[in-house]
Amino acid sequence: MVERETLLGRVVPHVVLLVGVCIVAFPVYLALLASTYDAATVQNGQMSLLPGSQMLENYERIIFSGARATTREPVGTMLLNSFLMALIIALGKIAISLISAYAIVFFRFPFRMAAFWLIFVTLMLPVEVRIYPTYKIVADLGLLDTYTGLTLPLIASATATLLFRQFFMTVPEELVEASKIDGAGPVRFFKDTLLPLSITTMAALFVIQFIYGWNQYLWPLLITTRDNMQTIVIGIKKMIVTQDALTEWQLAMATAVLALLPPVLVVVLMQKLFVKGLVETEK
Amino acid sequence: MERRALFGGKVLPYSLLLPQFAIVVVFFYVPAVQAVWQSMLMQDAFGISTEFVWFENYTILAANPEYYRTMGTTAVFSVLVAFLSLSSGLLLAVMADKQIKGATIYKTMLIWPYAVAPAVAGVLWLFMFQPSLGMLAKALRSWGIDWNPLLNGNHAMILVVLAATWKQISYNFLFFLAGLAAIPKSVIEAAAIDGARPMRRFWTIVFPLLSPTAFFLLTVNIVYVFFDTFGIIDSVTSGGPAGNTTTMVYKVYADGKLGSDLGGSAAQSVVLMAIVIALTAVQFKFVERRVQY
Amino acid sequence: MASVVLESVRKVYAGGVEAVKGISLTIPDGNFTVLLGPSGCGKSTLLRMIAGLEEISGGTVSIGGRTVNDVEPSERDIAMVFQNYALYPHMSVYDNMAYGLRNRGTPKDEIARRVADAARLLAIEPYLKRKPRALSGGQRQRVAMGRAIVREPAAFLFDEPLSNLDAKLRVQMRLEIRKLHNRLKATSIFVTHDQVEAMTLADQVVVMNGGRIEQVGTPLDIYRAPSSKFVATFIGSPAMNLVSGTVVSSDEVALADGSRLRFDAAIYAPGKGAKVEVGLRPEEAKVESAPGPQLPKLLCDVTEELGATRLLHGTLAGEAFVLALPSDAADPGRTIPVSASPANVHLFDVESGRSLRRSADV
Numbered sequence: 018m019v020e021r022e023t024l025l026g027r028v029v030p031h032v033v034l035l036v037g038v039c040i041v042a043f044p045v046y047l048a049l050l051a052s053t054y055d056a057a058t059v060q061n062g063q064m065s066l067l068p069g070s071q072m073l074e075n076y077e078r079i080i081f082s083g084a085r086a087t088t089r090e091p092v093g094t095m096l097l098n099s100f101l102m103a104l105i106i107a108l109g110k111i112a113i114s115l116i117s118a119y120a121i122v123f124f125r126f127p128f129r130m131a132a133f134w135l136i137f138v139t140l141m142l143p144v145e146v147r148i149y150p151t152y153k154i155v156a157d158l159g160l161l162d163t164y165t166g167l168t169l170p171l172i173a174s175a176t177a178t179l180l181f182r183q184f185f186m187t188v189p190e191e192l193v194e195a196s197k198i199d200g201a202g203p204v205r206f207f208k209d210t211l212l213p214l215s216i217t218t219m220a221a222l223f224v225i226q227f228i229y230g231w232n233q234y235l236w237p238l239l240i241t242t243r244d245n246m247q248t249i250v251i252g253i254k255k256m257i258v259t260q261d262a263l264t265e266w267q268l269a270m271a272t273a274v275l276a277l278l279p280p281v282l283v284v285v286l287m288q289k290l291f292v293k294g295l296v297e298t299e300k
Numbered sequence: 301m302e303r304r305a306l307f308g309g310k311v312l313p314y315s316l317l318l319p320q321f322a323i324v325v326v327f328f329y330v331p332a333v334q335a336v337w338q339s340m341l342m343q344d345a346f347g348i349s350t351e352f353v354w355f356e357n358y359t360i361l362a363a364n365p366e367y368y369r370t371m372g373t374t375a376v377f378s379v380l381v382a383f384l385s386l387s388s389g390l391l392l393a394v395m396a397d398k399q400i401k402g403a404t405i406y407k408t409m410l411i412w413p414y415a416v417a418p419a420v421a422g423v424l425w426l427f428m429f430q431p432s433l434g435m436l437a438k439a440l441r442s443w444g445i446d447w448n449p450l451l452n453g454n455h456a457m458i459l460v461v462l463a464a465t466w467k468q469i470s471y472n473f474l475f476f477l478a479g480l481a482a483i484p485k486s487v488i489e490a491a492a493i494d495g496a497r498p499m500r501r502f503w504t505i506v507f508p509l510l511s512p513t514a515f516f517l518l519t520v521n522i523v524y525v526f527f528d529t530f531g532i533i534d535s536v537t538s539g540g541p542a543g544n545t546t547t548m549v550y551k552v553y554a555d556g557k558l559g560s561d562l563g564g565s566a567a568q569s570v571v572l573m574a575i576v577i578a579l580t581a582v583q584f585k586f587v588e589r590r591v592q593y
Numbered sequence: 594m595a596s597v598v599l600e601s602v603r604k605v606y607a608g609g610v611e612a613v614k615g616i617s618l619t620i621p622d623g624n625f626t627v628l629l630g631p632s633g634c635g636k637s638t639l640l641r642m643i644a645g646l647e648e649i650s651g652g653t654v655s656i657g658g659r660t661v662n663d664v665e666p667s668e669r670d671i672a673m674v675f676q677n678y679a680l681y682p683h684m685s686v687y688d689n690m691a692y693g694l695r696n697r698g699t700p701k702d703e704i705a706r707r708v709a710d711a712a713r714l715l716a717i718e719p720y721l722k723r724k725p726r727a728l729s730g731g732q733r734q735r736v737a738m739g740r741a742i743v744r745e746p747a748a749f750l751f752d753e754p755l756s757n758l759d760a761k762l763r764v765q766m767r768l769e770i771r772k773l774h775n776r777l778k779a780t781s782i783f784v785t786h787d788q789v790e791a792m793t794l795a796d797q798v799v800v801m802n803g804g805r806i807e808q809v810g811t812p813l814d815i816y817r818a819p820s821s822k823f824v825a826t827f828i829g830s831p832a833m834n835l836v837s838g839t840v841v842s843s844d845e846v847a848l849a850d851g852s853r854l855r856f857d858a859a860i861y862a863p864g865k866g867a868k869v870e871v872g873l874r875p876e877e878a879k880v881e882s883a884p885g886p887q888l889p890k891l892l893c894d895v896t897e898e899l900g901a902t903r904l905l906h907g908t909l910a911g912e913a914f915v916l917a918l919p920s921d922a923a924d925p926g927r928t929i930p931v932s933a934s935p936a937n938v939h940l941f942d943v944e945s946g947r948s949l950r951r952s953a954d955v
Contacts, residue, residue, distance in 0.1 A: 030395040031402075037392045037469075038409045044424040044466065045416075047435060051427065062433035113319040120316035125306045132317055139328045141580050145527045145549045146572045149556045149565065150331035150338065173323035193306070203307040232417035234531035235553070250417045254535045257423060270427060273420050280415035285408060295414075295471075296478055486679035489646050494693030494740075495667035504692075508683040 045277065052076070052271035059266045075271045092272050095249040099231055100279070102167050102248055106230030107223050109172035114222075115215070118181035119207055123193065133182075140175040144236055152239050162246045167237055171230070176298045177222055183297070184218045185211070221294030224287050228280045249276040332573070338566035357567035366543070367551075367568075374526070374547040377461060381529070382521040384465040386514065389472025394502070396473075397480040407477070414470040418531030425463035426536045449537065453544030456537045460545050463536060464529045471524075472517055479513035480506070519583040526575070548572060595657025595670075595747040595780060596622045597643065603651035604638050604804075612638045614804040615652065620748075620797070623778045625771075629791040630801035631827070636784045637752055639801075643782065644750050645669050657747050667696070672741035673750040677757060678733045680725040680740075686712075687721040690740045704743075711739040714773070731762045738773070751783040755790060767793055788828050792816070800824050822870060822946035825939060831875050831904065834914045836889075837943070838871045840864065844935065846871055848910035852889035856938040863940060863949050870946075872939035875904065875917040881930040888930040891916055905929065 051059050054069035083091040120126075121133050144151065151170055160166030188211065196206045237248045247255075253276055256269040284291050307313075342353045361367050396406050413421070428436045431448045440447040449455040483506060491505045530549050533539060539546035539554055546554065552572065556565035597620040604613040613635040620626045628636040641647040643654055645666035653660050661669050672693075680689050687708060694704045712718045715735040725733055734754065741749055751770075755763045771794055774781055785791055791798050792812040800807040800815060800823075808820040819825035819833075826832040838846040844858040846869060854871060863869060881888055891914055893907035898920065905916040909931065916931065940949040 027400070030398045030400050033395045034392060034406045034410075037388070037395075038406065041410060041413055041466070041469065044421075044428055047428055048424050060433060062435070062438055064435065113323070116316040117320040120313035123307055124309070124313035124316075126310050126313045129313075132321075136320060136324060139324055141577045142328050142332050142573065143527050143576065145530065145552065146569045146576065147328070147331035147335050148553065148569070149562065150334035151327055153334075154326065154331060169323060170327035173320055173328060178320065203309070203312060206307075228415050232415075232420075232531075234417060234419045234534070238534075250419050250531070253423055254419050254531075257426065257535065266427060266430075266433065269423065273423050273427075276420045277416045280417070281412045284412050284415040288408060288411070291411075292474065295474065484677060484679060486675040486677055487681060489644075489666075490673065490675060490679040490740075491681070491692070492646070493644060493666045493671065493673050494744075495696035496692075500696065505681060 045274075048270040048273045051267050052274055054267050056265055056267055059270075071267065075267050076275075079268045079271045080275070090244040090247055090252065092249060092252060092275060094245055095247050095252040095272075096275060096279075098246060099248040099250065099276075101164060102233065102237070103227045103230035105164060105168040106171050106233075107226035109168060110174045110177045110226050111219055111222055113172060114174055114177035114181050115219070118178050118185055119211065121178075122182055122185040123203065123206075136175050136178050138175075139173060144170070148235065148239070155240060160240075162241055162243045166240050167246070167248075168230075171233065171236060174226075177226065180218065180222060180298050181215070184215065188214060217290075217293070218297075220287075221290045221297065223294075224283055224290045225294035225298060227283060231280045252276075335566045335569045335573070338562060339570050340563075341566075342563045353563075357563045361564060361567050361571070369543070370546050370548055370551050373457075373543075373545065377457065377464075377529075377545070377547055378522055378525040380461045381464045381468065381525045382518060384461070385468035385472050385521060386517060388465070389469050389517075390476050390510075390514075392469070392473050393476035393480055394506075396477060410473050411470045413467050414474075416467060418464075418467060418528055419535045420531075421467045422460070422463050422532035422535035425459060425466065429459050449541075451541055453541055456541055456545050460529070460533055460536050463532050464525065467532070468521060468524060472521070475513055475517055476510065479510045483509050516583065519579055523576070523579055526572075548575075596620060596624075597748055597780060597782065598655045599639075599643070599652065600655075601652035602639065602642060602649060602654060604635070604642060604647065605650040612804055613642070616801075616804075616806055617652075618799060618806065618809065620780060620782060622780055624796045625774050625781045625783065625794060626797045626799060627783045627785060627791040627795035628799050628801060629785060629788065629827075630807075632786060634801045635804040636786075636801050640750055640752055640782060640784045643748075644671055644673050670747040671750055672744045672746040672748075673752065674737045674741055674754045676753040678725075678737040678754075680733060680736055682725055685722050685724060686717065686728070686736050686739075689725065689736055690743050693740065693744050707743045707745070708739075711742040714742065714776075715739050730758050731766065734758065734762075734766055738770075742773075742777070746779070748780040748782065751781065753785055754783075755785070756787070770794060788830070792828075800827065802827075818948070818950065819872075819939065820948045820950075822872070822941045825872050825941070825948075829874055829876075831915045831917070833872045833874050833939070834878070834909070835941070836871045836873070836910055836912045836914065838869055838910075840867045840869060840940075846938075846940065848889055849912075850889070850910040851887075852910060853887045854889065854933060854938050855935045856940060857935040860936070860951060861940050861949050862951055868943045869949065870941040870943055872941060873933050873937065875915040876902075877933060877937040878916050879932050879934070880916070880918065880922070880925045881932050884928075884930040888932055891929040891931050893925075893927050893929055 050064055050066070050068055052075050053072035054064055055071045058064060058069065079091075080093045080096075081091050117136065121129060155161060155166045155170065158166070160169070192210060193206065196210055201209065232250060233248070234250055237251050241247050241251065249272065253269060253272045256264065256272060258264045339357050340352060340354055342351050342356060343349070392410060396403055396410070416424075428434050429447070429449060431437050431450060437447050447455060449459045487505065487509075488501065491501045496504060526547070527549055529547070530553070533545055533547060533550050537545045539550045548568065549572065552565050552568045555561050555568065599616055599618045601615045601617055602613060603611065603615050605611050616639060628639060630636045638647060642649050643656075645661065645664065649662050653662055655661060656669055656671065681692065684692065690708045690711060691704050694707065708721070712721055715738060717732060717735045717739060720728060720732060720736075725736065728736065737754065755766055758766060767790055783790075783794060795812055797809065798812055798815050799809050802823050808815055808824045815824060815828055819828065822835065826835070836848055838848045838854070840863045841847045841853070842865065843862070844855055845853050846856060847853050848871070854873070884890065889909050891905065891907050891909045893905045895906040897904040897906065901920060903918045903920050903922070905918065905925075907914060916929065918925070941947065942949055
């Protein structure tokens, strides 16, 4: 209570935060609204701020049959693709980062620091700067329009490796010594001691990487050519035909809602892990 | 980072590193080197023969006024998004840091846009400001503003800036909130006893103590604007109208996509790489400074 | 300088927890008062209410005759030294000390003079240009004190300022704080859970427990005439022994094993047959050379050698008991006949734990 409890001091934070929350929520609310109206109402800009009556029809149509104008792929398939991509990327990143960080922190071998730097430098090579050569490699390997091609190049992650490295450094050395005295080798130590200790870190990382994977845009845009390999984030963009009055906005907005719902739910429901993951990956 | 208690052996650690290495080499280092190599090659108009031209692609790039325009667009875009999202994130964090009822609910209600894909965020904003049917576009028209982001470059820029800012506020909010929580309460109390009124306290104590967080966020925001906003730009404007919202990353994509100028596109990639490396270096300097407080 | 007067001060938190339950206390001008108690006893909350960092739920706080309940911390004319020092990490030592004066619009040369004086007094002149992170714990502590001194406040408030220092430095700073007080003669309120700090620093000790005052008095009063079992066992190390007994005559109490101890009838007048708890300090229990039929016996099972004293742990009349002897005393064996001067035997009510003195409020 450093400040006196004035009425103004009490009200201002609430007002500012409420305005903030409204601004943040408004675009999504509008999308939600649009997804409950019929095409004509939306097309003519006659939506009100209250929901319409077409919600079930719109969502049913989009999930099971898809939009008319461009892609005919049902959004259900896209959701499945997005989900698989996010899951594979998140789990894959955790798995390979976990073991490589384990090697770097707990072993001494020639070129250990070189190995560390080799991974570290990839931080400076985001997919956007090496995009066509990477595309060509994936194409040459025959991985276009496959889940492998979609996910494998995104699985290597310096951030995840650095995060595990940082966490492993906080594991007391006495624990390794105690395990050695108890007769545990490196594999046992990893399985029985390190893995159980890393659960929270892995969970936090999973939350962040799932969102990262779900929201990928540029890479799937290049790698997927067949409609049935499309992710929902790509699918929604293809439903918008900027110059064309044919855009079915009510369906596009229903798709937008479906596209943002899973990652947003992950953030809201696993807020603690999300915050932990976000703050720690940036250290 | 040296540790005493370590395991020996060579086969195990190398095989543990193998999966990561295989991916990193095949999908990171080889393409990066190829990008550099490609940037020194030039194809003829029919794509039949390829010639090694040293730095000609770069000199062409350096002489291209369009490329400078792209740089200018990127700069304007970055400055606006970074300024808007940092300042509103800070304002909201300062308010949420006060001990008020429902602070945790506000927090939840403010952080979720982080999870929205940039492309989806772009579509949401496009829908609101779509000139013929967007709810806010209609409001603007009724106030006499001839709003049309599909034709007017400034309007298009405003729209992508708003969408990009909207998505980034939650990130900045969260980090500023953590930064505020890390300031010992007793330091604020000491300042109150030392006679500093709330505003003065904010500018002389809180803000200086937040500056490491702010610097860190600035570099992160710039990286975000450079790379992660690709989805926003592609879904809202596709770089248009007339290239008014084409950022450097978007140009790499667009030039390469048409397939006509792979060398020029690669040269642009290399320029971008240099920028990322510089940003990372700057970030590390500030991260080190941050540890000292 | 000014006196600080608390009248029925209460603190109730939003959740309904009452941290301070009606405290009235006068701290005279120039007095060094120590608020002593275990953690959670409300002592820090009380100090923070005096400082204005915590809202006062009931009662009044006045400083120098002015009620300050609704006065901003900065207008209360107090200075505070925090447990973690709360130095401004981004300012130099000089700026840390000058900040409060600048906020008050003190002229520049006046600030320079006061900071120089305080720096000389605290021997921190060489560090004025440094940032806090470049200082050791003891130096930071001095800067925190300097920041308080330059303000020349009506009262100094200390919130466990020595608890972050290592043992050696703590003893040294304790002495310096007392010396400083002797020079400046400023009204000071010092919160601690360390009885040694309280005994060595205070003019007046206020022992607190569960949001209430247990006893107020000089350090010696508190040691010699504890007003309750709580105070008796909180002050003194090792803690006072407590053994249950029954009053058998106007100056004798019988323990469970039938042995007896004499008390001073001029101090205590318990009813005959009353159940009491008998208190005896380890350093005030005496070893008798020969066993007597009515002398309590300590059955010693462990001995701790501390260098200057030796502690004999065991049971007496079936209850845990400690006896402190000078190390050069002869080994008394395993079964030790114990006695005490009647003036050193304390009696407490079994139910309330209050002392059974004739004027227990002393």
